[in-house]
Amino acid sequence: MAKITFTDIGQTYDKDPNQETWALKPMSMTLESGRSYALVGPSGCGKTTILNIISGIINPFQGKVFLDENDVTKLPTAKRNVALVFQFPTIYKSMTVEQNLAFPLVCRKWEPAKIKQRVGDIAEQIGISHKLNRSASKLGADEKQLISLGRGLVRDDVTALLMDEPLTVIDPQLKFELRKKIKQIIEGKDITVVYVTHDQYEAMTFADELLVMSLGKLVQRGTPEDLFERPNSKYVGNFIGSPAMNFFKAEVVDGFAQIGDYRLNTAVNLKKLSDRYLEFGIRPEHVRVQGGPGDNVLTVDFIGFDDLGSTRVLNCLFAGELIKVKVPRSFEMPEQGLIDIKLPKDNLLAYRDGLQVL
Amino acid sequence: MSRIFKYSFIFIWSAFVLTPLSWALVTSFKPPAAVNNGATFIPWLQFQPTLDGWKDITGISGYANLFPPLINSATVTFFATLVSLTFGCMAAYGLSRFSYGWKHYKNPDIIFFFISQRIMPPAVLAVPFFILLKTLHLLDTKLGLVLVLTSGLMPIVVWLLVDFFNQLPKEIDEMAMLEGCNPFEAFVRTILPLSKPGLTVAGMFSIIFGWNDLFFALVLTFTNVQTLPVAVVALNGTVTPFWTLCASAIFSILPLIGLAFVVERFLSKGGFAGAVR
Numbered sequence: 123m124a125k126i127t128f129t130d131i132g133q134t135y136d137k138d139p140n141q142e143t144w145a146l147k148p149m150s151m152t153l154e155s156g157r158s159y160a161l162v163g164p165s166g167c168g169k170t171t172i173l174n175i176i177s178g179i180i181n182p183f184q185g186k187v188f189l190d191e192n193d194v195t196k197l198p199t200a201k202r203n204v205a206l207v208f209q210f211p212t213i214y215k216s217m218t219v220e221q222n223l224a225f226p227l228v229c230r231k232w233e234p235a236k237i238k239q240r241v242g243d244i245a246e247q248i249g250i251s252h253k254l255n256r257s258a259s260k261l262g263a264d265e266k267q268l269i270s271l272g273r274g275l276v277r278d279d280v281t282a283l284l285m286d287e288p289l290t291v292i293d294p295q296l297k298f299e300l301r302k303k304i305k306q307i308i309e310g311k312d313i314t315v316v317y318v319t320h321d322q323y324e325a326m327t328f329a330d331e332l333l334v335m336s337l338g339k340l341v342q343r344g345t346p347e348d349l350f351e352r353p354n355s356k357y358v359g360n361f362i363g364s365p366a367m368n369f370f371k372a373e374v375v376d377g378f379a380q381i382g383d384y385r386l387n388t389a390v391n392l393k394k395l396s397d398r399y400l401e402f403g404i405r406p407e408h409v410r411v412q413g414g415p416g417d418n419v420l421t422v423d424f425i426g427f428d429d430l431g432s433t434r435v436l437n438c439l440f441a442g443e444l445i446k447v448k449v450p451r452s453f454e455m456p457e458q459g460l461i462d463i464k465l466p467k468d469n470l471l472a473y474r475d476g477l478q479v480l
Numbered sequence: 481m482s483r484i485f486k487y488s489f490i491f492i493w494s495a496f497v498l499t500p501l502s503w504a505l506v507t508s509f510k511p512p513a514a515v516n517n518g519a520t521f522i523p524w525l526q527f528q529p530t531l532d533g534w535k536d537i538t539g540i541s542g543y544a545n546l547f548p549p550l551i552n553s554a555t556v557t558f559f560a561t562l563v564s565l566t567f568g569c570m571a572a573y574g575l576s577r578f579s580y581g582w583k584h585y586k587n588p589d590i591i592f593f594f595i596s597q598r599i600m601p602p603a604v605l606a607v608p609f610f611i612l613l614k615t616l617h618l619l620d621t622k623l624g625l626v627l628v629l630t631s632g633l634m635p636i637v638v639w640l641l642v643d644f645f646n647q648l649p650k651e652i653d654e655m656a657m658l659e660g661c662n663p664f665e666a667f668v669r670t671i672l673p674l675s676k677p678g679l680t681v682a683g684m685f686s687i688i689f690g691w692n693d694l695f696f697a698l699v700l701t702f703t704n705v706q707t708l709p710v711a712v713v714a715l716n717g718t719v720t721p722f723w724t725l726c727a728s729a730i731f732s733i734l735p736l737i738g739l740a741f742v743v744e745r746f747l748s749k750g751g752f753a754g755a756v757r
Contacts, residue, residue: 179654199657206658212651216673225669229660273659 124189124281124314126153126176131185133171146171147338148185153282155190158308158315160325162361163335169318171338173284176316177204189281200229205274207285211266215259219250222258223272230277240276247307248272264296271304275311282314289324301327322362334358350405351469356476359403365428365435369403369473370443379470382441386418387467390479401473406435406448408469412462418470420445424461438463501730508533508727515722533723537715537731543724546731549711554735556622556697556707557690560629564686565679568637573667575638576645577653591642594635602632606699613700620704628696633686640685644678645671680746684739691736708732 132141132148141147146168153159161169174180175187178199186195194202214222223244227237245251248268253261258269267288274283288304289297305328308315319325325332326346333343334357342354353359359367370381377393378385379402388402412419422438422445436447438461447463472479506523507515514520514527523529532541539545571594574580575587609628610619618624648671656666672679694709701707706714712728 177658179658198662199654200660200662202658203660204658206655208651208655210649210651212649212655214652214656214670214673216670225656226659229656229665229669270655273655277659 125155126282126314126316127151127188128172128175129186129188131175131182131187133168133175133180134183137183144183145338146175146182149340150185151333151340151343153314153316155314156312157331158317158329160329160332161316161318161335162320162322162325162332163341164320164361167335168338169320169335170286172335173206173286173316173318176282177206177284178202203277203279203281205277205280205283207267207270207274207283207288209287209290211263211270211291213258213261213266213269215257217258218254219245219256219258219261219269220254222269223254223276226273226277240278244272244276247275249303264292264300267292267300268303271307275307275313280313282316283308285315285317287319288317289319289321304328322364332362334361336361352471352478353403354478356401356403356473359405359473363405363407365406365446365448367403367405368409368443368445369401370440370445371399371401373399379472381420384420386420386465386470388470388472389468390472392472395472395479397474397479400479402470403473404465404470406446408466409445409447410464410466411436411447411449411453411456412464414462416462416464418467419462419464421460421462424456424458426458427455504726504729507723508730510723512721512723533721533727534731536721536724537728544711544715544728546708546711546728549706549708550731550735552622552705553691553708556625556629556705557687559622559626560633560690561683561686563626563630564633564637565683568634568682569641569672569675569679570667571634572638572641573645573671575642577650577663591639594638597631597635602695606695609696610699619700620702622705625697625701625705625707628700629690629693632693632696633690636685636689637682640682641675641678644675644681648674676746680743684743687739688736 128149128151130148130150131146132144133146134141134144136143138144161172163169171180175182178194178197182195186193188194189202189204214225217225220241223241224237227240232240241254242251245254248271250265250268250272253265258266261269270288271283271285274280285304289301292300301324315329317325317328319328329346331343331345332349334341334349336357342349342358344352349358349362353362353367356367356369359369372379372381372386374380374392374395374397375385377391379388379392379400380386386402392400415421420440422440424436424438426437428435428437432451434449434451434453434455436449438445438447445463503521506521509523509529509531510520510527511530511532520526535541536543537546539547575591580587580590613619613624613628616624618627652670652674653663653666656670657663661669692709693707694713697705697707697710698713701710709732712725712732715725715728
């Protein structure tokens with residue numbers, strides 16, 4: 123249970139002086155004690171590098187790491203007391219389940235009686251009590267991941283729990299169950315959790331706060347709601363949410379976004395801005411199909427829809443731009459052709475050079 | 481078609497390997513007449529087997545006794561292998577997991593340095609080793625021979641085990657270190673228990689090379705410490721009947737054959753390159 127602080131942490135493997143090529147561009151951030159965070163982003167964006175720097179598996183090229191107020195930048199992994207669950211189940215194959223769970227305590231030279239009790243408690247929490255004497259190598263991937271997690275939690279003083287895409291190798295039907303179980307186990311424990319994933323749903327259901335990364339940079343951090351309602355860049359708009367946010371270019375005229383013959387009100391006070399053109403974005407979830415004309419209503423060409431199961435996504439063309447509209451399954455599909463859609467003012471955000479204009 | 485080819489190949493190869501062995505085995509039980517009056521092959525049918533050859537090498541007939549050399553060989557091989565495995569596996573683990581180096585020389589160069597010790601013809605080392613052991617008063621001692629053999633066996637062990645450790649996921653020892661082990665504990669508690677196949681192969685090679693060493697034993701030991709290969713060669717030097725020589729040859733490879741049966745279990749289980757996850 124510790125606050126994790128990065129000050130000016132940067133990582134490069136080839137020591138190139140040009141910071142733009144670094145695996146992790148210099149960044150500072152604080153992860154508060156007892157909260158759970160999800161690091162999301164495409165492969166190779168530096169998520170795992172951050173975990174490895176926190177755990178001490180790699181030493182950062184520059185900057186300092188603090189756990190609470192202690193500078194741990196140079197501290198060996200063992201002294202940091204951080205728990206880590208790897209992408210691939212990492213268990214000690216030569217040991218039984220019980221010996222696996224006891225391992226961190228044996229390393230800490232706890233008394234055997236205390237170890238046995240603690241291991242019993244943890245085994246019960248992760249629901250594996252009945253398999254304590256089994257050889258750990260005989261378990262399924264999901265149980266192995268639970269044991270990895272259990273080995274992390276068995277130390278009662280663990281400073282942070284790091285998980286590096288722990289569900290990647292789990293079968294799809296077990297994924298949901300295991301995610302729920304992991305969440306249950308962690309809830310109620312005052313523990314700082316950092317969860318790495320490239321799956322935005324996993325991240326949103328799991329974490330209090332999301333950190334979206336791209337190309338070694340932290341692009342935006344915030345609650346799932348922040349990222350969904352107010353993406354600070356086109357990157358986040360595209361990465362979070364499915365389908366991605368709608369973006370279209372429009373002229374700024376008299377404080378309105380002018381697109382074709384239509385003038386749209388937006389969430390931003392455009393009068394203050396001197397831009398001639400801006401990009402505007404709106405979530406497909408916020409676009410509504412409207413009965414007739416009105417404020418912020420466009421007449422668009424409805425060309426077809428994608429069936430996503432519980433929802434459907436209408437594909438509409440307007441002035442050469444594709445605008446997607448997400449509707450519930452119960453929505454009655456209009457005939458292909460011209461329909462009216464409303465882009466609510468408060469949800470229509472403005473972007474300049476890929477970044478949100480406030 | 482490919483099956484026929486495969487089996488005939490296996491058959492020919494087995495015959496190629498086994499014929500000399502079985503011929504030596506059969507000859508070791510032959511009486512003089514069965515050797516001197518033309519070739520015979522089948523015991524009881526073509527000749528009456530006798531134990532004379534075996535009595536000649538086991539001290540029963542008073543001719544020669546290969547048991548003391550056997551014990552010498554076993555002792556020297558055991559300790560040379562033990563030292564090589566103990567330090568070799570630590571060196572290999574270090575080279576597999578940590579980076580060392582000086583200027584542009586890095587881990588691969590260190591590994592090559594190890595294996596390059598085997599590239600050198602042993603004859604090159606004969607004189608230096610002789611002088612070294614003489615200075616240390618270790619000529620004609622088991623300890624001296626163990627030290628010299630270790631210098632040849634360790635490179636093999638290191639070379640094999642670096643490869644083996646490289647194939648074990650480094651997450652295992654990273655995890656152990658995260659959970660509170662220092663690097664040495666991580667190695668001993670988590671990596672070593674998974675390394676039985678690798679250690680077995682390295683140990684096997686080490687034992688075979690150690691057991692078969694004739695050159696250094698011949699140069700560096702004389703009367704006090706006679707190893708098995710030296711003793712067998714010495715038999716050959718005097719006028720020794722074929723059946724006795726054959727018995728000594730079989731006698732000297734028996735321990736290795738026995739060992740092969742013992743370790744075979746470890747080898748097939750998981751294999752040398754075994755899947756770890």
